[in-house]
Amino acid sequence: MIPAIIVMGPGGGTDFNTARTFIINNWDVFPGILESYGVSLTSMFEGTRDFESNTQWNAFRCPAGCNRILPLDCADLDHMKARATISCVKKPGQGGLGRLNTLTPWEVYDSGAFLAINYQNGATEMLNYTYNAGSITYKKIGFNTNATSALNDLLACDATNLQPLCPRCNRSKGAK
Ligand SMILES: [Zn+2]
Numbered sequence: 001m002i003p004a005i006i007v008m009g010p011g012g013g014t015d016f017n018t019a020r021t022f023i024i025n026n027w028d029v030f031p032g033i034l035e036s037y038g039v040s041l042t043s044m045f046e047g048t049r050d051f052e053s054n055t056q057w058n059a060f061r062c063p064a065g066c067n068r069i070l071p072l073d074c075a076d077l078d079h080m081k082a083r084a085t086i087s088c089v090k091k092p093g094q095g096g097l098g099r100l101n102t103l104t105p106w107e108v109y110d111s112g113a114f115l116a117i118n119y120q121n122g123a124t125e126m127l128n129y130t131y132n133a134g135s136i137t138y139k140k141i142g143f144n145t146n147a148t149s150a151l152n153d154l155l156a157c158d159a160t161n162l163q164p165l166c167p168r169c170n171r172s173k174g175a176k
Contacts, residue, residue, distance in 0.1 A: 023164070088107065093110060097114035
C-alpha cells in the first residue's frame with residue numbers, strides 16, 4: 001500500500017500551488033521523505049548543479065522522456081495519475097488513505113487517519129478523518145479545528161502522485 005501523503009498548506013487547507021511550492025523548496029529532502037514511505041523519486045533527483053552560473057541550483061532529471069537534467073526552478077509539477085482520473089474506492093470500516101500501487105484508485109474508509117505533511121517544515125503527522133459521500137472531514141494540521149474538503153481535491157495534493165516535469169514534456173503530455 002502506498003499511503004497518501006497530503007501536502008497541507010497554511011490554515012490546514014490544501015491547494016496545488018502550495019504543494020508545488022513545498023516540493024520545489026524542499027527538493028533536497030523530499031525524495032527522502034517519500035522513500036521512507038516506500039515511494040521512490042530518486043531517479044529524478046540530481047542534487048545540485050551550477051548550470052554554468054556561479055550558484056548551485058537544485059536539479060532534476062525530467063522523467064517524461066527527454067531525460068534532461070534541468071533546474072528545478074523551471075519545472076512544472078505534474079500529476080503522475082492525471083487529476084481528472086483521480087478516483088476513490090470506498091471501503092467499510094476504519095483504515096488509512098492510500099492505494100495499492102500507482103495505477104489503482106485510492107481507497108478510503110468510513111473513518112481512519114491519513115498522513116499529512118506540513119508545508120512549513122516538512123513534518124509529517126497522522127490526521128484523523130471521517131468520510132461521507134465524496135467529502136472528507138479532518139483535523140487541520142497544527143489546529144484543533146476541522147476542515148472539510150472534496151476528497152478528490154485533497155488527493156490532488158497527494159505528494160506520492162506528484163513529480164517535476166519540464167514544461168516541454170508537460171505540454172506534450174497534455175491532460176493525460
Ligand atoms: Zn522533459
